[in-house]
Amino acid sequence: MSDLTTQVRAFAEERDWQQFHTPKNLAMALAGEVGELLAEFQWLTPEQASAVMEDTEAAARVRAEIGDVMIYLTRLADVLGIDLVEAALTKLDEVAVRYPVHQVKGSAAKR
Amino acid sequence: MSDLTTQVRAFAEERDWQQFHTPKNLAMALAGEVGELLAEFQWLTPEQASAVMEDTEAAARVRAEIGDVMIYLTRLADVLGIDLVEAALTKLDEVAVRYPVHQVKGSAAKR
Amino acid sequence: MSDLTTQVRAFAEERDWQQFHTPKNLAMALAGEVGELLAEFQWLTPEQASAVMEDTEAAARVRAEIGDVMIYLTRLADVLGIDLVEAALTKLDEVAVRYPVHQVKGSAAKR
Amino acid sequence: MSDLTTQVRAFAEERDWQQFHTPKNLAMALAGEVGELLAEFQWLTPEQASAVMEDTEAAARVRAEIGDVMIYLTRLADVLGIDLVEAALTKLDEVAVRYPVHQVKGSAAKR
Numbered sequence: 001m002s003d004l005t006t007q008v009r010a011f012a013e014e015r016d017w018q019q020f021h022t023p024k025n026l027a028m029a030l031a032g033e034v035g036e037l038l039a040e041f042q043w044l045t046p047e048q049a050s051a052v053m054e055d056t057e058a059a060a061r062v063r064a065e066i067g068d069v070m071i072y073l074t075r076l077a078d079v080l081g082i083d084l085v086e087a088a089l090t091k092l093d094e095v096a097v098r099y100p101v102h103q104v105k106g107s108a109a110k111r
Numbered sequence: 112m113s114d115l116t117t118q119v120r121a122f123a124e125e126r127d128w129q130q131f132h133t134p135k136n137l138a139m140a141l142a143g144e145v146g147e148l149l150a151e152f153q154w155l156t157p158e159q160a161s162a163v164m165e166d167t168e169a170a171a172r173v174r175a176e177i178g179d180v181m182i183y184l185t186r187l188a189d190v191l192g193i194d195l196v197e198a199a200l201t202k203l204d205e206v207a208v209r210y211p212v213h214q215v216k217g218s219a220a221k222r
Numbered sequence: 223m224s225d226l227t228t229q230v231r232a233f234a235e236e237r238d239w240q241q242f243h244t245p246k247n248l249a250m251a252l253a254g255e256v257g258e259l260l261a262e263f264q265w266l267t268p269e270q271a272s273a274v275m276e277d278t279e280a281a282a283r284v285r286a287e288i289g290d291v292m293i294y295l296t297r298l299a300d301v302l303g304i305d306l307v308e309a310a311l312t313k314l315d316e317v318a319v320r321y322p323v324h325q326v327k328g329s330a331a332k333r
Numbered sequence: 334m335s336d337l338t339t340q341v342r343a344f345a346e347e348r349d350w351q352q353f354h355t356p357k358n359l360a361m362a363l364a365g366e367v368g369e370l371l372a373e374f375q376w377l378t379p380e381q382a383s384a385v386m387e388d389t390e391a392a393a394r395v396r397a398e399i400g401d402v403m404i405y406l407t408r409l410a411d412v413l414g415i416d417l418v419e420a421a422l423t424k425l426d427e428v429a430v431r432y433p434v435h436q437v438k439g440s441a442a443k444r
Binding site for chain 2: 251253257260261263264265
Binding site for chain 3: 334336337340341344347348349350352353355356357360361363364367368370371373374377379382383385386395396397399400401402403404406407409410413414415417418420421422423424425427428429432434437438439
């Protein structure tokens with residue numbers, strides 16, 4: 001993970017793209033890539049979507065879109081000085097408190 | 112990273128939420144969280160956005176939103192059987208070939 | 223429709239918000255609102271999503287989110303000098319040519 | 334506007350695409366198109382973004398993306414039985430009450 005952060009940073013610096021990689025721009029780029037990821041699933045039935053990785057071509061596209069999303073999320077976190085995994089683990093602890101197992105089990109009320 | 116994947120999976124399984132965590136639903140949830148992240152930056156000038164982590168309250172909100180995005184991205188990748196870091200590194204290799212340093216240095220033509 | 227454009231513009235000008243309503247910021251705000259709209263549907267089955275307007279509370283939330291999306295889209299189009307309905311009709315003509323009825327009938331290949 | 338709704342509906346029905354045009358799928362498609370719109374602005378400075386319609390090629394792309402967003406928003410509203418303009422006007426009335434001119438003038442606190 002830290003290796004990925006370093007490689008994405010080097011990729012940007014070699015191309016002198018730090019000037020474009022502001023938090024605002026990177027958040028937009030992240031949203032754009034998530035939009036492309038959505039497009040892979042939008043016309044599929046739930047069943048088709050769940051089986052998407054069995055189709056070689058679709059699987060390759062989904063993997064590439066997931067990769068793009070992760071690249072921009074890693075870059076955005078790096079520019080903001082946020083540790084991505086730590087931020088996720090901290091948030092997970094918070095939502096675990098907010099949604100106690102015995103209250104939400106099997107319910108989609110919130111998620 | 113693999114620890115995060117395991118913890119997010121356990122979080123979902125304890126709550127019996129696998130039934131909701133289909134690729135299609137998770138892609139939508141990911142997009143929803145990215146929308147909340149965008150909302151943190153949308154009215155800021157580029158300068159304000161770049162300094163967002165210096166404001167304690169805004170920094171906490173941004174860290175929490177980044178955490179949420181990472182949680183859903185991790186969960187989606189897990190459900191699809193995709194290694195997040197590997198997918199990003201593979202894609203980074205591809206874009207490095209597509210955007211050679213000498214051709215794109217300092218240009219926003221593509222990114 | 224032109225009445226809506228005028229009212230949204232007046233709303234912004236009365237609050238001296240033109241300074242925030244740049245195309246870039248409005249595009250982000252639009253995406254943020256679409257994220258909130260997605261959140262209304264993300265954990266629903268296709269059947270539940272199709273029946274969402276039968277639940278009074280969910281219907282009110284969906285209507286409000288659709289309203290928000292339309293407000294920002296109207297404002298963005300106004301700031302860019304684009305006629306929203308004309309842009310949609312023009313684009314519809316183009317996709318009608320691109321997806322001839324006899325070729326795509328009943329197929330989700332593209333949409 | 335009602336003409337647009339009718340034409341978009343006819344477009345879908347001629348292609349037998351009602352089966353794909355569920356609220357959930359259309360919300361995803363809308364988000365995907367907004368992602369493409371964001372991509373037009375993400376690397377531009379605020380100044381470049383504000384002048385985007387002066388560049389013939391960029392203007393055509395932005396107009397087409399706005400058209401796509403409007404098509405899916407119109408279709409989603411139609412499928413849900415929501416009047417798009419009415420929903421926006423109703424919401425505008427609500428936010429006008431929530432953000433009184435004398436309290437928020439010139440402030441980006443909320444928008």
